[in-house]
Amino acid sequence: MSDVRLASSQGRWILLTTILGSSMALLDSTVVNVALPRIGDDLNASLAQLQWTVNAYMLTLAGLILLGGSLGDRYGRRKIFVLGVVWFATASLLCGLAPNATALVASRALQGIGGALLTPGSLALIQASFHPDDRARAVGLWSGFGGVGAAVGPFLGGWLVDGPGWRWVFLLNVPLALLCAPIAVRHVPESSAGGQGRFDVLGAALGALGLALVTYALIEAPSGSFAVALTAVAGLAAGVAFVYVEKHRPDPMLPLDIFASRQFTAVNLVTLCVYAAFGGFFFLTALQLQVVSGYSALQAGTALLPTTVLMLLFSARSGALADRIGPRIPLTVGPLLCAVGLLLMLRVGPHAVYVRDVLPALLVMGTGMVVLVAPLTATVLASVDTARAGLASGINNAAARAAGLIAVASLPLLTGMGPEAYRSADAFDAAFRRAMPICAGVLVVGAVLAFAFVRRPAPDCRHPECLRHGCVTSPPLEPGRRT
Template sequence: MPVSFPSGGIRARTPAGRWVLLATVLGSGMAMLDSTVVNVALPSIGRSFDTSLAALQWTVNAYTLTLAGLILLGGALGDRYGRRRVFVIGVAWFAVASLLCGIAPNVQTLIAARALQGIGGALLTPGSLAIIQATFHPDDRARAVGTWSGLGGVASAIGPFLGGWLVDAVSWRWVFLINLPLAAVTIVVALRTVPETFDPQPRGRFDVNGAALAALSLAGVTWALVEAQTSPGPAVIAGAAGVAAGVAFVFVEKRTREPMLPLDIFRVRLFTSVNIVTLFVYGALGAFMFLLVLELQIVSGYSAQEAGLALLPVTMVMLLLSARSGDLARRIGPRPQLTVGPLVCAGGLLMLLRVGSHAHYATDVLPGVLIFGLGLAVLVAPLTATVLASVDVTRAGIASGVNNAAARAAGLLTVAGLPALVGLSGDGYRDPGVVDTGFDRALWICAGLLVAGSAVAWFTISAKVLTPSETGAECARPCVRMGCDVAGPPLDPGHEGAGAEGRAGAGGS
């Protein structure tokens, strides 16, 4: 249904603006909700299908794999064929895949459906912010992004509680089926109230070859890490194929006229440094989130709802402090926070070594979770803002997209490889003693990754305070306020006047 409002002319406080925000918040919130509830359901899924830890790893990684590999392409598709159209297709795709997850008769079907969910997420995630950037009046974009970020943070906060309650009260299947009514409302609101917008000057071809090679590379390496102990021969072959696909990806990107990932962006030292920090931080974060719910449910005897609630303080601390953290980074420069933040996170993880059999939440879990959340609040907002400040404003979209993909790929690889490294494989996740020992080892490794990220920040990021002309004063506030999703750095909605390359990265204006 056509909408009469002009592109870039909607005001945030009008009924039209509220409807557009509702559609984008519901769509992106659905994806955020799903990313936080699935981990809580993993032990129940394992019992239901009587499956191995590798299958549970794939339940998480299949989604992350397709999302990380295709998210840049999803933004470009929205620019070319219509941001609302691709967003709605992504929401519908996500809903159908969620239905398949909810009715899966076996774990193999569930894993395949999770991969399909990731494709839907790659279409709707960049689209939600691209719609805000393209439809709201320039004076109201910061307010709209801030509202989107805050409400998205609420979705992340209620996700573990809702997921745990559904698992305990009904079934793990409703963790996925809850997406269907949310998707239906999102589609109706989007079609009736969101204007259609396009890139006015689309050019070049889609880098389908680059996207396919990136996904194949991640898939090969991930499969090798997950299956290394049970199928060493095929794992070596898969790993080699993944590495070969990665080399081919670099070759293709160098020779493609309109690459998905322009490699010359890595010549900017600050951009490269911050992305290395991202790899260390989000690699630790992904593995920690995966293993903590197993520890709490298998070892400590928590219910799914109690395990989900255990992580609530992380999101709440980030919601309360992320904007202030971003303001501080603009005054003192990003290096202090990108150095201290990972160290605080590492301290929080090591405090969780107290978690074990019959762990008391107030004394054994809460202190470590609060310190970990404080560390994330210190570092995530400046990390996102520094990625955007490190490149020209016309490349802000691709910079943010690369950082988002790096974060998700890091979590993908650590969830794939770390469990086996700490002695968790096969049916070992059902043995409380094995899980407890593996969890303690994993905490030390994750803390080590965070310390490494801190060292990279200290030695490679300048202590210079970035000026407004270097950060782009018009983008600093919305970029900082988007640091609440612990699953990965949020995509930047683009910037006025961004070129096609920047728009392709994040589906910007």
């Protein structure tokens, strides 16, 4: 472990490279939705292909993020972080040059692998490099700047789509990587946990395979073919096999005994509900504003800013309040406020006026997110032993991403969207009006679970990444605590 001081030149370089690295993955999780209509028109893609453009990335990221953290602990956090940055940039270049939708989807899956390598390492490098007296402030700065990046993401994505074109949403990562990787190699000290256990490659493969097959079955279900039914059964079988392998391996990627904590299990169930609703909301709203309301990509991206800005400004206060009163009330009230916000989105239709129709819904939803996100992450970390905080956070982050993945795959099916629905304002608007109550209902289920099962003791959250994080697509990560 190093003792780099934040005020030193090396400390500033470390902070810069970790912010750049995490921002690459963070930006791509927020800007792509805004670009979807233009991608569809340019590549003549169906709705299913647009779903895969989002889901291919989330699939490999969710399936491999725990493995990525373990690789960093074993082989060196800086080494795996730099590998992830280079991998992510190469995949981004392939996305930007994709000649058709199939190539774009495959490149997005490769991007997710890069994200799984660099995302856990970004925060872990800060924790391993900085002097203990400076670590909390460094993590706070990392979270704050990451939140700013998340807030700017949709605006930047919209500007790129309307300006130089949607391909630059991906190509922008290349110069960031060319800046980030050399700084990391030169200024960031190497660190590792030095563990000798085996990697659970089989578990990671079964988990990712199960997610992939179920996602495929949901997206392709409208075809009604026998192959889709067979894929669904195979996906469920892979899920069962994953649980069996994790239960019987001596060194599993996902130790099932961690779910012996009732609080941990309950909070992860709430996470599944909350981030499934968020994933569906952000996927469909970016399309609704452009396809139905006639907004440009830049206007649609800017329209979504209030949710992230509210989280950046007020999450710390929400976390402090939850520290005093316990997590049960915030995790009950927060999802209910978000559900009201989603129902208010039913006012957003053709010729929607932003201040009158869109902004009130986003303000209510943003307030709900402020109330629940920081307490949710802090409660996950407090529900297990300190030594397992990194594992608990990784599981929670993967659960959130998997929930968003399933939501994006299933909502078009549940709302009857055809393959060309996003090309018809009337058809998409009708489906959107069916989707928002479904998402709101899932949030209500999350609130009921929180009220019924989440209890004190309230977490004494000393994790700045919980309180200042602005990403709306997943909870912040806490690195492993093995030394």
